[in-house]
Amino acid sequence: MKKTIIICSIILAVLICAGVAASVVFGVAAMRNSYDVRKKVLLLTDRVDDFIGKYGGEDVARENDVTIAEEYVIKSTESISDAYKSGETDGLSDKEKETLDMASGILDGIIEDGMDDYEKEIAVYEWMTANLENDGGMFTVIPTTQTDCDNPYGVLKYHNAVCVGYATTFRLFMQMLDIPCMVVHNSELYHSWDLVNLGDGWYHTDVYSDVGSGSFAHFNLTDDMMAEQSWNRDYFPAADSYEYCYLYREAVETDDIYEIPAALRELVDGERDMAAFVFKGGLSNSDAALVEEMLSTLSSLVENNSSSDGYSSLRWNWAAAGEDYLLSVNFVTETWEDPDLPDDIDEGDRKKMKRSIVDAFGDLYEIDMEDDDWYGGSSYYYGSYDYSWDGQMVIPTEEEYEALTDAYRYNLVNGDRPVAEEQLRNIRIARWYGTFGGMQVLMFDGFDVTDAEREETVAGSTLRFSDGRDIVVTDGTNFFSLGKAYGLGLLDERQIGMIAEIQNNGYYVEVDQ
Amino acid sequence: MRKMVALTLAAVFVLCFVSCGKKEETEPMVSMYDLRVMMLAADETLPEMKSVSSSDEDAESLFGYLSDVDYSKVEGYFLSYAAEGDSYEIAVVAMRNAGDVPAMKESVEKHVAGRIELYRNYKPEQVPRAEEASVTVSGRYVALVMCDRADAVLEAFKKGIK
Structure with missing residues (x-):
C-alpha cells in the first residue's frame, strides 16, 4: 500500500511539473503575440516617404x-x-x-x-x-x-x-x-x-x-x-x-525691371491672362530679389482689392532658358521653386521700385509714396484665413473689455430711447475688435435676451440680439448694426464681407486673459 | 480502482494547467455602425462624409478601396470618407484573427501613402492633414484616423471597442 502511494505520488508530481512547464511555454507565447499587436499610436509623418518608396x-x-x-x-x-x-x-x-x-x-x-x-x-x-x-x-x-x-x-x-x-x-x-x-x-x-x-x-x-x-x-x-x-x-x-x-516665344525682352508693374497693369485690367518677361543674359541676384519683392507687394494689392469675380492673386514662375531668365506672371498657375535670393536690398532701389508701382497703380488702389501701409502687404491670420486690415488689430485688456461692455449697455442711444438693461443682461464683452476705416468693429459673444422683445430699434436701425455672436459698429459714441454701418457708408462692401466671413466661420482672436 | 481514480484525477488536474496557458480572443466584435457613429461624432468639424461597411451588399469590393488584404480575414469594417474628396477619412477594420492585424495595419498605411501621393499631385493643400493621419491597433482592431480632431476620434475608438 505504502509503495503504491509513493508511486502514485511520483507520477502525480511528474505530471504536475509537466503541466506547469507547458503552461509557462504557452503563456509566454501568448504574451509575446499580444505585445506585438498592442502597439502605440503610429504617426505616419516620418514614414510617408519610406512607405511610398516601399x-x-x-x-x-x-x-x-x-x-x-x-x-x-x-x-x-x-x-x-x-x-x-x-x-x-x-x-x-x-x-x-x-x-x-x-x-x-x-x-x-x-x-x-x-x-x-x-x-x-x-x-x-x-x-x-x-x-x-x-x-x-x-x-x-x-x-x-x-x-x-x-x-x-x-x-x-x-x-x-x-x-x-x-x-x-x-x-x-x-x-x-x-x-x-x-x-x-x-x-x-x-x-x-x-x-x-x-x-x-x-x-x-x-x-x-x-x-x-x-x-x-x-x-x-x-x-x-x-x-x-x-x-x-x-x-x-x-x-x-x-x-x-x-x-519663351511670348516673353517681352526686358532690360528695365521698373517697367514690370506698368506691364502687369494689363493683367489686372483684364486685357490678357499672362505676361512673360525674358531677361537676356540673366538677372543679377539683387535685381531678382527686387523683382520678387515687387511681385509680392503687387500680389498683396491684387488680393486685397480683388472683386468677387475677378482674379485671385498674382502667381509667377521663374525659369532658366539657356543663359536667359524667363519670368511669367499670371493669375492661375503653380508656383515653382524660387531662386535662392539674398535678403539685403539697396534702399535706393527699393524706393525706385515703390515709385514704379505707385506710377502704375496709384490711381487704381489709391496708394502713394508717403503711405507705407500698402507696401509689402499687412496680413493677419485667423485660423486658415488671411485678412488684411486697413487699420490695426487691437487686443483689449480685461478693463477695456469691461469698459466696452458698459459703453454698449448704457450708451446705446442716438436720440432714441435707450435699450432696456434687462434686454442686455449677460452680454459678454466683444471677443475681438478691430478698426476699419476709423470705425471700431465689435463682436459680442453671447447674449441672454428676453423672449418678448428680441429686437430693438435704435438710431433708426434694428439691432437684433441673438444667442450667439453679433456685430456692432461704433464710432465711439454711436452704435450701429453692420447693415446700418454699410448703409451709412461707414464701411464699404469689402470690409463688410470680411467681417461677415469672420463672423460666419467663427474665427476670432482669443483674448489672453 | 483507487489508483485509477487517483491517476485520472491527476491527469485532469494537469490538463487544467495546460489549458490556462493560451487565451483565445473570444470577445464578440463591437457594432461597426455604433463605432462609426461614435467616432464621427467626436469630430464636429468633419465635412459631409460618405460611409461604406461590411453590412453593404458589395462590401468586399468596396473594402478593396481601403486594403488589399484577403477579405475573408476580416470580420467587419466601416470606411467613412469626405464626400468632396478632401483629406478626411475614418475607418476601422476588425480582423477575425489577431495574427492578421500587422498585415492589415501595413495595408492601411499603404492606402494612406497612396492618398498622400494623390493629393500631392492634385490637391496639395490636403497633404498636411493626410500626413498627420494615424493608424492605430488595439487588439484585433485597426483604425485609420485622418481628420482635424484625431485625438478625440481615437478616444472614441478606444471607448467604443471596450
Missing part, C-alpha cells in the same frame, strides 16, 4: 497599359488615329468609331488650312482647356468619376476628364494631325501629361493643369520647367528646346 507603384518603362492613381489606365488610341489618316474604319469597334467621329468633327472646326504644327497644337490646346472640365470625383476614397473619364471616348462625349483622359485625348488629336506625341506618366504613377514633337524637339504639355484658365502655364515646357514632376527620363525623350516654348 509600397508605391513601381514605375514602368512604357507608355501604354500603365495604371495611374490605381484606377485609370493609359490605353493606345493608334487604331483610331490610323483609321482617320487611312479612311479605313472597318477594324474599329462601335465605340472607337464614335470617338473618331467626335474627334474629327472637332478638328474640322478648329484646324484651318495653312496652319503649321505649332498653330495646330495651340488650336487643340485652346479647345480642350475651354471645353473640358476636371472630374473631381477622382479625389474621393471610393472614386465617383464618370465612366470613361480616362479615355477620349468619355472625354469627348461627356466633356469630363481626369488627367489620363486629357493626356490620351490630346495625344489622339496630335496623332490624327500626324504630330508625334507620347503620354508621359510620373514616377509615382499619379499623374500623366503629354510630350509633343514639333520638329525641332520635344515639349511637355499638361492640359489638365491649365483647364479652365487656358493660361498656357503648362504649354510646351522644357524638362527644367516641368521639374515639379519626376518621370523616367531614360525612357521618355528629353525636352530641351526653346523654339516653340510658349513662355
Whole structure:
C-alpha cells in the first residue's frame, strides 16, 4: 500500500511539473503575440516617404497599359488615329468609331488650312482647356468619376476628364494631325501629361493643369520647367528646346525691371491672362530679389482689392532658358521653386521700385509714396484665413473689455430711447475688435435676451440680439448694426464681407486673459 | 480502482494547467455602425462624409478601396470618407484573427501613402492633414484616423471597442 502511494505520488508530481512547464511555454507565447499587436499610436509623418518608396507603384518603362492613381489606365488610341489618316474604319469597334467621329468633327472646326504644327497644337490646346472640365470625383476614397473619364471616348462625349483622359485625348488629336506625341506618366504613377514633337524637339504639355484658365502655364515646357514632376527620363525623350516654348516665344525682352508693374497693369485690367518677361543674359541676384519683392507687394494689392469675380492673386514662375531668365506672371498657375535670393536690398532701389508701382497703380488702389501701409502687404491670420486690415488689430485688456461692455449697455442711444438693461443682461464683452476705416468693429459673444422683445430699434436701425455672436459698429459714441454701418457708408462692401466671413466661420482672436 | 481514480484525477488536474496557458480572443466584435457613429461624432468639424461597411451588399469590393488584404480575414469594417474628396477619412477594420492585424495595419498605411501621393499631385493643400493621419491597433482592431480632431476620434475608438 505504502509503495503504491509513493508511486502514485511520483507520477502525480511528474505530471504536475509537466503541466506547469507547458503552461509557462504557452503563456509566454501568448504574451509575446499580444505585445506585438498592442502597439502605440503610429504617426505616419516620418514614414510617408519610406512607405511610398516601399509600397508605391513601381514605375514602368512604357507608355501604354500603365495604371495611374490605381484606377485609370493609359490605353493606345493608334487604331483610331490610323483609321482617320487611312479612311479605313472597318477594324474599329462601335465605340472607337464614335470617338473618331467626335474627334474629327472637332478638328474640322478648329484646324484651318495653312496652319503649321505649332498653330495646330495651340488650336487643340485652346479647345480642350475651354471645353473640358476636371472630374473631381477622382479625389474621393471610393472614386465617383464618370465612366470613361480616362479615355477620349468619355472625354469627348461627356466633356469630363481626369488627367489620363486629357493626356490620351490630346495625344489622339496630335496623332490624327500626324504630330508625334507620347503620354508621359510620373514616377509615382499619379499623374500623366503629354510630350509633343514639333520638329525641332520635344515639349511637355499638361492640359489638365491649365483647364479652365487656358493660361498656357503648362504649354510646351522644357524638362527644367516641368521639374515639379519626376518621370523616367531614360525612357521618355528629353525636352530641351526653346523654339516653340510658349513662355519663351511670348516673353517681352526686358532690360528695365521698373517697367514690370506698368506691364502687369494689363493683367489686372483684364486685357490678357499672362505676361512673360525674358531677361537676356540673366538677372543679377539683387535685381531678382527686387523683382520678387515687387511681385509680392503687387500680389498683396491684387488680393486685397480683388472683386468677387475677378482674379485671385498674382502667381509667377521663374525659369532658366539657356543663359536667359524667363519670368511669367499670371493669375492661375503653380508656383515653382524660387531662386535662392539674398535678403539685403539697396534702399535706393527699393524706393525706385515703390515709385514704379505707385506710377502704375496709384490711381487704381489709391496708394502713394508717403503711405507705407500698402507696401509689402499687412496680413493677419485667423485660423486658415488671411485678412488684411486697413487699420490695426487691437487686443483689449480685461478693463477695456469691461469698459466696452458698459459703453454698449448704457450708451446705446442716438436720440432714441435707450435699450432696456434687462434686454442686455449677460452680454459678454466683444471677443475681438478691430478698426476699419476709423470705425471700431465689435463682436459680442453671447447674449441672454428676453423672449418678448428680441429686437430693438435704435438710431433708426434694428439691432437684433441673438444667442450667439453679433456685430456692432461704433464710432465711439454711436452704435450701429453692420447693415446700418454699410448703409451709412461707414464701411464699404469689402470690409463688410470680411467681417461677415469672420463672423460666419467663427474665427476670432482669443483674448489672453 | 483507487489508483485509477487517483491517476485520472491527476491527469485532469494537469490538463487544467495546460489549458490556462493560451487565451483565445473570444470577445464578440463591437457594432461597426455604433463605432462609426461614435467616432464621427467626436469630430464636429468633419465635412459631409460618405460611409461604406461590411453590412453593404458589395462590401468586399468596396473594402478593396481601403486594403488589399484577403477579405475573408476580416470580420467587419466601416470606411467613412469626405464626400468632396478632401483629406478626411475614418475607418476601422476588425480582423477575425489577431495574427492578421500587422498585415492589415501595413495595408492601411499603404492606402494612406497612396492618398498622400494623390493629393500631392492634385490637391496639395490636403497633404498636411493626410500626413498627420494615424493608424492605430488595439487588439484585433485597426483604425485609420485622418481628420482635424484625431485625438478625440481615437478616444472614441478606444471607448467604443471596450
